[in-house]
Amino acid sequence: MTTRQSDVATQGGAIGKPALAVLAIMAMVGAWLLLDEDAGQGLKKKAELKTMEIIGDAAARRLDFGEDGEGTHGSAVDLIKRPIEVRQISDNAYYATGVGNTILIKTDEGNVIFDTGLVLQAAKQLKLLKEVSDAPVRYIVLSHSHADHIGGTRFWQEKGTEILAHGDFLEEQRYLSQLEPYQYGRNRTLFPWMPAWEDRPDIEMMRYGGVQPTITVADWETYTFSLGGIEFQVIGAPGAEGADNAVLWLPQEKILFTGDFFGPQFPQFPNVFTMRGEKIRKPMEYVKSLNLLLALEPEVVVPSHLNPTRGADEIRAGMVRIRDAVQYVHDETVAGMNAGKSVYELMQEIELPPHLELVQNHGRVDWAVRSIWDYYATWFHFESTTELYPVPARDVYSDLAEVAGTEGLLSLAQNYLNQDQPVKSLHVLEVALAGDPSNPAALGLRRQALELLMVKAENGLRNDYEIYWLKHRLADTEARLGDEAL
Numbered sequence: 001m002t003t004r005q006s007d008v009a010t011q012g013g014a015i016g017k018p019a020l021a022v023l024a025i026m027a028m029v030g031a032w033l034l035l036d037e038d039a040g041q042g043l044k045k046k047a048e049l050k051t052m053e054i055i056g057d058a059a060a061r062r063l064d065f066g067e068d069g070e071g072t073h074g075s076a077v078d079l080i081k082r083p084i085e086v087r088q089i090s091d092n093a094y095y096a097t098g099v100g101n102t103i104l105i106k107t108d109e110g111n112v113i114f115d116t117g118l119v120l121q122a123a124k125q126l127k128l129l130k131e132v133s134d135a136p137v138r139y140i141v142l143s144h145s146h147a148d149h150i151g152g153t154r155f156w157q158e159k160g161t162e163i164l165a166h167g168d169f170l171e172e173q174r175y176l177s178q179l180e181p182y183q184y185g186r187n188r189t190l191f192p193w194m195p196a197w198e199d200r201p202d203i204e205m206m207r208y209g210g211v212q213p214t215i216t217v218a219d220w221e222t223y224t225f226s227l228g229g230i231e232f233q234v235i236g237a238p239g240a241e242g243a244d245n246a247v248l249w250l251p252q253e254k255i256l257f258t259g260d261f262f263g264p265q266f267p268q269f270p271n272v273f274t275m276r277g278e279k280i281r282k283p284m285e286y287v288k289s290l291n292l293l294l295a296l297e298p299e300v301v302v303p304s305h306l307n308p309t310r311g312a313d314e315i316r317a318g319m320v321r322i323r324d325a326v327q328y329v330h331d332e333t334v335a336g337m338n339a340g341k342s343v344y345e346l347m348q349e350i351e352l353p354p355h356l357e358l359v360q361n362h363g364r365v366d367w368a369v370r371s372i373w374d375y376y377a378t379w380f381h382f383e384s385t386t387e388l389y390p391v392p393a394r395d396v397y398s399d400l401a402e403v404a405g406t407e408g409l410l411s412l413a414q415n416y417l418n419q420d421q422p423v424k425s426l427h428v429l430e431v432a433l434a435g436d437p438s439n440p441a442a443l444g445l446r447r448q449a450l451e452l453l454m455v456k457a458e459n460g461l462r463n464d465y466e467i468y469w470l471k472h473r474l475a476d477t478e479a480r481l482g483d484e485a486l
């Protein structure tokens with residue numbers, strides 16, 4: 001593991017240098033172009049795009065795709081493995097694939113872009129879509145402020161291009177920018193292909209943020225415009241992946257461009273909670289948004305990840321199921337809270353009934369239960385005085401380990417493993433490892449507990465984030481065991 005990391009770092013450095021050299025040239029070209037503002041703009045953008053493409057290619061070569069070659073099951077964390085190519089949706093709509101799709105809708109009076117993908121892939125996506133149509137970009141509609149949806153915006157934007165987004169877009173972008181260092185590490189654990197923080201292309205034009213909408217829509221409001229005889233409706237649809245979700249609806253063609261409103265797949269249980277740690281998501285707003293979108297009766301749903309879904313009946317059935325599943329989990333959580341049950345009891349008890357079953361590889365029901373609880377009741381669960389003070393249980397673990405003795409703790413951890421209770425085993429091992437952080441027997445048991453959880457995860461819900469988290473913890477355990485062996 002250690003060897004592999006250093007390989008990646010060396011490789012990164014080797015590729016990083018030419019990219020930086022190119023950048024320096026571009027900066028010089030940029031300065032020269034300032035002499036002639038108007039003529040310069042187009043050339044400057046071209047130069048920037050070329051730089052972006054080189055850096056994007058360099059980054060792609062450095063990405064850690066893992067050893068298995070294939071992803072867990074073609075969902076969010078594996079999107080980096082998609083080729084970048086253009087596909088057609090309808091007579092006048094196309095999308096460039098990638099981690100996030102960039103969608104282009106042609107009209108006789110210019111083009112509309114919906115979402116602009118990941119910054120590392122933006123130059124390639126733009127180049128391919130410009131081959132479909134090089135007409136002026138009249139509108140850019142952004143589904144929300146996440147980095148995988150707005151990365152290419154400044155390169156698509158031309159003089160006079162309107163940028164349409166939800167009214168909360170700027171606020172979401174603000175907090176995501178401010179918390180970027182905090183979130184980056186978490187994101188990288190869950191999306192291991194991301195470059196390390198110190199290896200990321202840290203140049204101004206590739207940084208997150210700085211997108212300024214010129215037109216905004218509020219929650220459940222519609223902004224309508226026409227272009228080349230085509231009607232476009234942008235609808236504020238909060239409650240999904242952030243407070244600033246907007247969707248684009250083409251009423252004549254009955255195509256709904258959904259961004260992340262449904263998550264990367266359709267249908268699936270939505271990510272009411274996100275493991276990387278974002279603001280709480282609001283399930284009842286999501287239900288309200290779903291009802292609004294159901295009334296449109298879409299015939300094609302085009303998400304900003306993966307591929308479109310076609311067929312009014314299939315789409316309707318999927319949307320109804322998602323809506324009813326979220327409503328069910330919400331209502332059961334609230335009923336349990338009112339009945340005096342603990343959040344942990346409810347996480348164990350609440351399951352989707354068979355007629356509402358949905359895949360949970362993105363969002364998970366038990367995590368949604370906890371998130372709904374926290375949304376309404378925040379962090380004090382009224383269970384222990386200790387919850388109120390900044391003294392966590394782990395502060396007494398090393399003393400506890402000394403009193404209990406390593407031998408007793410390890411045999412208890414082993415017993416829990418034998419009883420197929422890996423989480424209880426991990427609790428005990430946290431105590432044991434607090435007393436003796438490099439104890440090989442404790443680390444060995446931790447590896448067994450994590451492996452057991454991994455087997456359950458892979459044979460159960462196959463939730464991506466759980467699997468990548470467990471992989472990360474297993475790697476950490478292996479590394480600590482490896483250090484011990486030296």
Ligand SMILES: [Zn+2]
Pocket residue numbers: 100146148149260305
């Ligand atoms: Zn996304």
